[in-house]
Amino acid sequence: QKEVEQNSGPLSVPEGAIASLNCTYSDRVSQSFFWYRQYSGKSPELIMSIYSNGDKEDGRFTAQLNKASQYVSLLIRDSQPSDSATYLCAVNDYKLSFGAGTTVTVRA
Amino acid sequence: EAGVAQSPRYKIIEKRQSVAFWCNPISGHATLYWYQQILGQGPKLLIQFQNNGVVDDSQLPKDRFSAERLKGVDSTLKIQPAKLEDSAVYLCASSFAVASNTGELFFGEGSRLTVL
Numbered sequence: 001q002k003e004v005e006q007n008s009g010p011l012s013v014p015e016g017a018i019a020s021l022n023c024t025y026s027d028r029v030s031q032s033f034f035w036y037r038q039y040s041g042k043s044p045e046l047i048m049s050i051y052s053n054g055d056k057e058d059g060r061f062t063a064q065l066n067k068a069s070q071y072v073s074l075l076i077r078d079s080q081p082s083d084s085a086t087y088l089c090a091v092n093d094y095k096l097s098f099g100a101g102t103t104v105t106v107r108a
Numbered sequence: 109e110a111g112v113a114q115s116p117r118y119k120i121i122e123k124r125q126s127v128a129f130w131c132n133p134i135s136g137h138a139t140l141y142w143y144q145q146i147l148g149q150g151p152k153l154l155i156q157f158q159n160n161g162v163v164d165d166s167q168l169p170k171d172r173f174s175a176e177r178l179k180g181v182d183s184t185l186k187i188q189p190a191k192l193e194d195s196a197v198y199l200c201a202s203s204f205a206v207a208s209n210t211g212e213l214f215f216g217e218g219s220r221l222t223v224l
Contacts, residue, residue: 008148033211088150095156098150098152
């Protein structure tokens with residue numbers, strides 16, 4: 001059984017700070033990795049995808065992947081109150097498996 | 109472009125009753141997924157269809173859950189009989205490509221089930 005592990009949080013950061021979210025996965029053959037954002041009471045939406053080792057930046061979001069360590073992370077720079085949500089790590093080999101999510105609260 | 113449509117949005121039933129959820133994916137999306145999300149947990153894949161064929165149903169409790177995707181478009185998920193532990197949000201999602209090639213899923217708003 002593949003596992004995707006995340007710290008559940010809550011992670012509380014002040015507005016303007018960097019929020020750092022971590023995810024580890026157990027299946028070494030996993031090839032693609034995703035971060036979904038889920039606002040309270042809403043459905044998940046894709047915000048980042050990463051396929052190769054290293055960093056990938058998109059606006060205020062940076063995803064980092066280290067396949068050797070089976071580790072993927074998400075950095076949110078200049079955190080805003082609108083970033084307050086649960087962030088789900090998802091790992092794909094032949095199907096998409098989600099972690100339990102990390103809840104982020106950005107304090108104004 | 110219309111998103112993934114689901115109904116009903118909310119359903120309250122008593123244990124041992126039955127319930128059915130309906131999903132209409134984004135037009136042209138070949139792959140359809142049903143996920144179960146229990147409060148405080150991540151979504152768990154119940155079943156994945158590609159067109160009208162089942163790709164993965166390994167985590168579907170087949171003694172009480174069933175799903176179909178007739179004609180490769182709409183899908184229904186049925187629970188009969190329901191148990192207390194089935195209380196969750198049932199998320200339908202679709203994707204243009206098959207799951208092995210993408211993690212970009214588009215989710216519907218979900219159907220929240222409460223079993224009393």
